Amino acid sequence: MAKSDDCVHILQGLLVFGNVVIGMCGIALTAECIYFVSSSHGLSPLLKATEDIDINAAAWIGIFVGLALFALSILGIIGVIKASRTLLLVYIILMLITFAFEMASCITAATHQDSLTPELFLKQMLESYQKSEPANNSDNEVTKTWDELMLQNHCCGVQGPSDWQEYTSTFRLTHSDADYPWPRMCCVLNAQRIPVNLDGCKLGVPGYYNSNGCYNAISGPVSTHAWGVAWFGFAILCWTFCVLLGTMFYWSGIEY
Amino acid sequence: LPYVPHVPPTALLGRVTATTFALERPRCVFDGHADASDAVWLAVAFANASAAFRNPLSRADVPPYKQLPTAGSYMTLETAAAAYSCSAPSPPVLRVGGDTACRDQGRQDPCNGPLPSPGPYRVKFLLMGCGGPKAETRWSEPILLR
Numbered sequence: 001m002a003k004s005d006d007c008v009h010i011l012q013g014l015l016v017f018g019n020v021v022i023g024m025c026g027i028a029l030t031a032e033c034i035y036f037v038s039s040s041h042g043l044s045p046l047l048k049a050t051e052d053i054d055i056n057a058a059a060w061i062g063i064f065v066g067l068a069l070f071a072l073s074i075l076g077i078i079g080v081i082k083a084s085r086t087l088l089l090v091y092i093i094l095m096l097i098t099f100a101f102e103m104a105s106c107i108t109a110a111t112h113q114d115s116l117t118p119e120l121f122l123k124q125m126l127e128s129y130q131k132s133e134p135a136n137n138s139d140n141e142v143t144k145t146w147d148e149l150m151l152q153n154h155c156c157g158v159q160g161p162s163d164w165q166e167y168t169s170t171f172r173l174t175h176s177d178a179d180y181p182w183p184r185m186c187c188v189l190n191a192q193r194i195p196v197n198l199d200g201c202k203l204g205v206p207g208y209y210n211s212n213g214c215y216n217a218i219s220g221p222v223s224t225h226a227w228g229v230a231w232f233g234f235a236i237l238c239w240t241f242c243v244l245l246g247t248m249f250y251w252s253g254i255e256y
Numbered sequence: 257l258p259y260v261p262h263v264p265p266t267a268l269l270g271r272v273t274a275t276t277f278a279l280e281r282p283r284c285v286f287d288g289h290a291d292a293s294d295a296v297w298l299a300v301a302f303a304n305a306s307a308a309f310r311n312p313l314s315r316a317d318v319p320p321y322k323q324l325p326t327a328g329s330y331m332t333l334e335t336a337a338a339a340y341s342c343s344a345p346s347p348p349v350l351r352v353g354g355d356t357a358c359r360d361q362g363r364q365d366p367c368n369g370p371l372p373s374p375g376p377y378r379v380k381f382l383l384m385g386c387g388g389p390k391a392e393t394r395w396s397e398p399i400l401l402r
Contacts, residue, residue, distance in 0.1 A: 161269055162269065165269075165273060165274070165402055166402075176275070176356050176370065177273050177274040177275045177276070177370065178273070178275045178276045178353050178354055178355075178356050178369075178370035179354075179356050181269075181270045181273045181276075199347075199351070199354075202270055202351070202354070203268050203269075203270045203271065203278055203351060204268040204269030204270035204271065205268060206267075209269070
């Protein structure tokens with residue numbers, strides 16, 4: 001009897017430890033998803049404007065799943081310590097539901113990496129940048145985001161300044177090709193945000209304009225974050241799966 | 257003059273855009289032919305109208321920018337001949353079509369306005385003195401805009 005008591009105590013200890021880890025991971029997941037939703041290195045206007053709701057939705061689901069994991073882990077610890085069948089049953093059911101949500105969110109985040117193509121951002125930039133009568137606030141945000149992006153990263157367009165030459169754009173409607181082959185933000189600017197050499201910039205003389213495209217500056221941070229959300233979520237799911245198995249085993253061993 | 261105007265060979269991204277193009281600045285081409293008072297003009301014509309272009313006999317006959325759609329050619333970029341001499345320090349390219357202000361005001365002065373269509377265009381430099389044209393370069397190859 002002492003031996004199986006010891007086994008039960010060991011199992012209880014393991015389950016409590018497992019739940020503690022789940023609780024902490026839940027908090028971490030919530031924090032990471034909040035960070036992703038709120039900051040995204042200032043690129044969230046671009047993501048929202050692409051109407052690609054799925055990455056944002058995955059992050060929002062991650063927030064709630066994280067909180068749910070934390071709450072359920074506390075419930076699990078109480079249930080294991082009290083050896084209560086009902087509490088543990090509730091715990092198992094709710095945990096399975098949370099598991100399903102988190103699985104969906106991770107798969108969404110992982111598979112939607114491929115949707116962030118250069119063409120998507122190119123189309124958005126050509127349509128919304130410098131829209132003179134912005135239909136809604138998001139066009140203003142897109143313009144401001146692009147201006148900051150081009151200024152901070154010393155880049156121009158998605159693939160390069162030739163984007164503005166090769167494709168028609170809303171920008172071209174209000175800015176003549178002779179004066180603005182590409183936006184002023186593509187020029188090398190001094191501290192007062194005035195082009196160092198405007199004629200050189202218009203001609204495309206190396207050194208007076210930004211010749212790189214901005215796609216790397218956009219896709220890098222977004223990809224890193226999205227992968228973070230996806231893989232951390234998968235790791236939590238694996239751990240949760242093991243703890244759930246242990247809890248079911250423990251539950252089936254509790255006498256009424 | 258045997259000089260042929262051409263688009264600069266250096267890799268400038270903006271050397272040919274939808275309404276402008278750049279030309280390599282002709283240096284030392286007019287030395288020996290030009291007096292101090294002479295001016296060098298750039299004649300721009302549609303490629304199929306270049307054969308029909310006649311040099312104007314005096315400055316008053318110079319076809320203005322406005323005439324491009326009707327006459328198929330115009331002259332612009334009036335510059336003192338000294339600016340093209342060997343000793344003059346100057347930017348290495350000329351930009352044709354870079355002045356958007358003169359198009360709207362419709363001034364009679366030589367206007368370097370944006371080109372209205374992709375072309376193709378041919379250009380040549382014309383040295384004009386008080387008595388009329390003194391020398392000219394050859395026509396360039398057709399330049400097609402974006």
